[in-house]
Amino acid sequence: MANVVRAAFVLASLSLGVYTANHSASTFSYAKTSIFTLIFYIPFHLAWSIFLFPLYFSPLLSLPQAPREGGWKSFFQTRDSRQVLRWMETIPNDGLIRYLDVFNMEVVAVTTPRGAAEFLQVRADQYVKNPKIKRILENLLGNGLVVAEGMDHKYQRKHLLPAFNVKVIKNLYPLFWIKATEMVTLIKQEVETGPKATEKSSASINIDDWAGRVSLDIIGQAGFGSEFSSLSHPNTALNTSYRAAFVPNDNSKLIFVLSLLTTPKLVNLLPGKNNALFREGKRSVTDWVRNLIQERKTDMHNHLDDLDYMEKSGQKDIIAAAMKTKAFSTEDLVHQSKTLLGAGHETSATAVTWGIYILSQPRYAHIQDRLRREIRANLPSPSSGIEVTADMLDKLPYLDAVSKEIMRVYAPVPTVGRVPAQDTDIFGVKIPKGTSVRVHLWAMNKAKQFWGEDAAEFDPERWLVGKDKAMGGATDSLAYLTFGHGPRGCIGRGFAIGENKAILAALVGSFDFKPVPGTDPDDIDVLFGITARIIGGYDVQTTVVEGW
Template identity: 40%
Template sequence: MGFPSRTVLAVSLAAGYLASSGKLLPWVSLGFVSAFAAAWAVQFFAWAVWVVLVYPKFFSPLRHLPQPDGGSWLLGQFPKISRMPMGAPALEWINTIPNYGLIRYLGLFNQERLLIASPKALAEVLVTKNYDFKKSDEFRHFLGRLLGIGLLLAEGDEHKKQRKSLMPAFAFRHIKELYPVFWDKARESVQVITDKILSGTATDQKGTGVIEVGSFASRVALDIIGVAALGRDFGALKDPSNELNQSYMTLFEPSREPRILIALSMLIPLRLFTALPLKRNIEISNASRFVRSTCAALISEKKQKLVGKERVDIDILSVALESGGFADENLVDQLMTFLAAGHETTASSMTWAIYLLAKHTDVQARLRAEIRQNLPPITGNSAISSTEIDSLPYLNAVCNEVLRYFSPVASTSRVTACDTSIQGQFVPKGTPIFLAPWAVNKSVAIWGSDAGEFNPERWMPKFDGDKRAASGGATTNYAFLTFLHGPRSCIGQSFAKAEFACLLAAWVGRFSFELHNEADRDESKIDIKGGITSKPAHGMHVQTTLLDGW
């Protein structure tokens, strides 16, 4: 419920004029500025009391919904939300508060939020009524600085148009053609890590060293998205100091800034806050400007190739240009979205995958055995096909379980674009709606009593024709929220899963991973922060041993 600034301004101006002219209160002598300030202050105070104390407590149509106990009388659940990893409070609430699909909680200054908790409620928000819910202007502005206003942030008819134009680039057949690209880069990343270990800069003993997983994962993912999406090898694996890699390290530095800024946006316009000459704002602006100029240069190169009737590449940019559905500036936004979201989510997935395998060494050993038995040695020059990767049941089970257990995007939000309803409950226009993959993916009501356990076995068939294995044993598609569902589902889902499988196969086949810090075995003690994705604030360091024989 935003501050009605225009109405308040008009009333204050009128009050200032009438008071200063003596027509409002003839016996009171006030100048225009004093009268204006007084009128504005009185209205602001009345609005604040209504919004913070009266409406949410006594008049909101959502006040009777299930909600968490406790919280501050003024700040709601914000203190808890701000100190916990993104998605963690939602996970607690979804498993402890009896509900029929909606959980109401109060944010900063008692602003109402709705957490969507059941498959039926998710189906309404994501599919049957999906265009009743949009990303808030504040959310779009914040992410737009990092991603550009591409497909991820487009709304309504514009979103439909962009998605339709981009669908050919993410078609099933096209993704299959990219597996060799994924594997070549995976092999290169293995060699880079090997050189790092053997060089002695990360070595504790011969063939063993400590590496920070996130750095290598981010660099290889950036190179993959560069080749597969733009037709350009950025060389981040070979040169981690290159400007593009450094720009993304700046943009995605783990912090709690996103939640704090969105929370404060009800008091301070986010556009004003992000325009202030603060160090972080300047860093983001400079990094974003460089990424945008890089994308624009790549588009220019590709267009020249098309004009010259050179061979058309299979990367996403070439397909998008051929579609003719994008102006150059909008295509820049699309490339920024693919570059940022595409490589950052894969880097997060790889980071958590290696952590979980280092923690569950039995799963790691079984996965390695399957990889070495069915894939050609990574030290050779053999290429692989999509069939070889897709036919490894335990590899795909592990990938699915990692994506379930640690969804790269812990939480995302919407706001109601109009008065609507969810599960029969009236929801007013402007109500913030939260979707939390970290919570839904571990909901005991949906997944059963072992929802909080890392168990790839749930994705393995128990008998011939076991169809439940394809959904991890869950009885609904909405149990797995990592890529969302419906018209706003992740267009790059197949791309991301194929890339993830290739990288994980290469790394696990060649290296053995152990926790470097035993304290990390307790997940609750890992400091998790993030913006677009959630990841360890101080990196994930693991002891890595080079294995022979593959």
């Protein structure tokens, strides 16, 4: 029915265009006919796409519907996972809820772990990224593992997996700790002697800034075998370019909406300081990555006879491993490198920021204190210079529980969205080709029906007690969706977990975190984009805790 009505609208608009053009001139004109046809077609198309189809003709109108919230302004706003969680718990549904997103774009939200498995695992090959979202990601990251689809994605993942195996990741733990302790040393200097320092070795710091810098240095070493020096020299050309290209700012929400409405390439051309910095930052990062790869390739070519040259020269980073497979061209490696920088670093930094944000709140002071006691009882002080290994970090049960709980409550990637490449179904409900289908990880990870009445509460204990501790007490093993599932699940899961635990241990072992006096931790603005970031970062009162 909907297709018939749409066809009628298109035919009517085209007919009106042709009729008007040829009755406004004495002779037939292809140019005039085309112009008038567009003049009539565009408003008809917009009326159909934005109002008529989603409100009256969608075949999915029979699904449980989420209410329109926020009045007319909501038409220009994307819905976030906090709203979806509320709908999941208040709207009766059998695993699917339909809602209208920005510009009345129709979305089907999957609301159960089994539905998510159907979507992410069982029928993963039937879904692709929304073309609009894919263009935004490709504009930022290139066609790397996050953006690639189908056989291209399978090929990339197959040849990148060796760089993320358990042995490789475990061997990176000492690097995670070295960089975390370097950060601790610099924060101590700021807290004790910086412009905001007090007599009690306490000062306000922006933890998001420090999290971004340490994560960037880690990905520099682990990903590229390069020293970015973001911690010690945050204003180098590369670090400045990176922040301009990948770190969200006050205009990010507007840019995201405009990119959905038009195209990222068109938005890139808009005037303004932030846009100019973004363009220049993206170009500089791309040039740096390409030069690094070309230098590596030249080096490899000069040592063709030595099959173990990369190993002997200490090139054990992720990009070196990818180059060793000889499966990727130079441009392929550029795309993978931008993906590492953008997606890999960003998610790690986000997890650290949310971790300190929640631990700093007074009602969770006992959790912070307990974690500090475990860390100090089992790990050497950052000032000792003693190496910390994977075995040492992985034997700390409370650290593991706190890290898991942070990533449950504040999943760095809030949403996974796809569209079916062909007509399909979920739970017997037909989902037409091109329909936006989403799993809101923030919502699924905190839904009471899977995690119990205290689902929204930050409680590491849920990972320590009872026979279900491996699942955090969830009723379904797939309820913990932070890293996704299936063939597109996070390839860097082990890397992210190890890095997060090392950074948390160094920070909480060294400092006590509290809200800055006179501020409200709940008064934050979150950007739900590729990651869920606190806009402007998070300022936290940081005090040195002696005795370690």
